[in-house]
Amino acid sequence: MIDIKLLRDNPNFVKEAVARKGYRIDVDEILKLDERRRKLIQEVEELRRSSNEISASGQETSPADRDKARGIKEKVKIKEKELEVVEDDFLGKFSQIPNPAFDDVAEGKNEADNKELRIVGKKTEFSFKPKDHLELSENLNLIDFKSGAKVAGSQFYYLKNEAAMLELALAHYSLDVLREAGFEVLFTPDLAKSRFYLGTGYLPKGDEAQTYEIKDSDLGLIATAEISLAGYHADEILDAKALPKKYAGVSHCFRREAGAYGKYSKGLYRVHQFTKVEMFCYTPPEASKNMHNELLRLEEKIFQGLGLTYRVVAICAGDLGSQAAAKYDLEAWLPGRGEWGEVTSTSNTTDYQARNLNVKYRLADGKTGFVHTLNGTAIAVSRAIIAILENYQKEDGSVAVPEVLHKYLSFKIIPTR
Numbered sequence: 001m002i003d004i005k006l007l008r009d010n011p012n013f014v015k016e017a018v019a020r021k022g023y024r025i026d027v028d029e030i031l032k033l034d035e036r037r038r039k040l041i042q043e044v045e046e047l048r049r050s051s052n053e054i055s056a057s058g059q060e061t062s063p064a065d066r067d068k069a070r071g072i073k074e075k076v077k078i079k080e081k082e083l084e085v086v087e088d089d090f091l092g093k094f095s096q097i098p099n100p101a102f103d104d105v106a107e108g109k110n111e112a113d114n115k116e117l118r119i120v121g122k123k124t125e126f127s128f129k130p131k132d133h134l135e136l137s138e139n140l141n142l143i144d145f146k147s148g149a150k151v152a153g154s155q156f157y158y159l160k161n162e163a164a165m166l167e168l169a170l171a172h173y174s175l176d177v178l179r180e181a182g183f184e185v186l187f188t189p190d191l192a193k194s195r196f197y198l199g200t201g202y203l204p205k206g207d208e209a210q211t212y213e214i215k216d217s218d219l220g221l222i223a224t225a226e227i228s229l230a231g232y233h234a235d236e237i238l239d240a241k242a243l244p245k246k247y248a249g250v251s252h253c254f255r256r257e258a259g260a261y262g263k264y265s266k267g268l269y270r271v272h273q274f275t276k277v278e279m280f281c282y283t284p285p286e287a288s289k290n291m292h293n294e295l296l297r298l299e300e301k302i303f304q305g306l307g308l309t310y311r312v313v314a315i316c317a318g319d320l321g322s323q324a325a326a327k328y329d330l331e332a333w334l335p336g337r338g339e340w341g342e343v344t345s346t347s348n349t350t351d352y353q354a355r356n357l358n359v360k361y362r363l364a365d366g367k368t369g370f371v372h373t374l375n376g377t378a379i380a381v382s383r384a385i386i387a388i389l390e391n392y393q394k395e396d397g398s399v400a401v402p403e404v405l406h407k408y409l410s411f412k413i414i415p416t417r
Contacts, residue, residue: 108316132336
């Protein structure tokens, strides 16, 4: 959530920030709720003080004083219930205010307004008609969508043979890159309490719902290790000298992908479960923009190492979502569709998640403040496999393996069957 002082001191800025992201939120209504809430808190505190003064007098009270004390206690109960209702209403609406986009983020309404910053590499050219990853995986016995659907439902799958080994190799390769860059590797829980998936902005309901909730529990399957890594230091005060903290989280990711049945929903591109290596960093506020550039650099290093052509896209204000103040995507060239497809994303969420999860840092003078948090995809394995299969395919139907992965595998080519 945003800083409540920002709402109180500069409501016009908040209104503009909400409008830039295309949200429909009544900021004036939230301000009125905050004012009512604060007034009720004051009234409850004054009534409690009056009640305590009577109790602390130490003298035998008269019937009139006892009646007065009972009356005050009844008023406290009534006001506390009223405060609870108002506070719930306020927090529910206040938490919907998105993180303001940075000033240098481009204006725009949706992905059509995102800005291409650069293309790295050349689009793969073939002397034959290239196949998409679905046809390749079927011919090479790499992915079984039919059995996945039988066992778990549509958009689930079995990785088989070389594809299964390729998943492990991609994860290992990306972790080696991140360890060299000073990241601590964590295998995270695949489940998290609601506080953490809600606190990081992954809502279980609504148009953008992603979270699978576990019945009769407070748990949900994580959509990304960002959730479990953001919760790693919840309710802690970190030493400023220990920052930045850089984590590489390995996990399965589970996404409902409700309504995601568009043109490119078939195959591995939009699935309900996949493996991902996620970068997550805690920094002091003044260091977060530089860290964001570093996460983008690492994403590019990983895909350059794989020899895949990609473009870097700066996300416009209207396509940022609630958490991010700035965001970049890497989109790989996918010959099977003849278009770009998102393969990684990195976001600076400033102190938005840290306020939700109460993650602070302490300076040498003893003062504390909220850290900034950042996240970035090192490798989303399913989409990386798509890019490798489609870009490294050969005319005879086999698929070469990027050289950087050879040391993790017992094969250099996926042969025809």
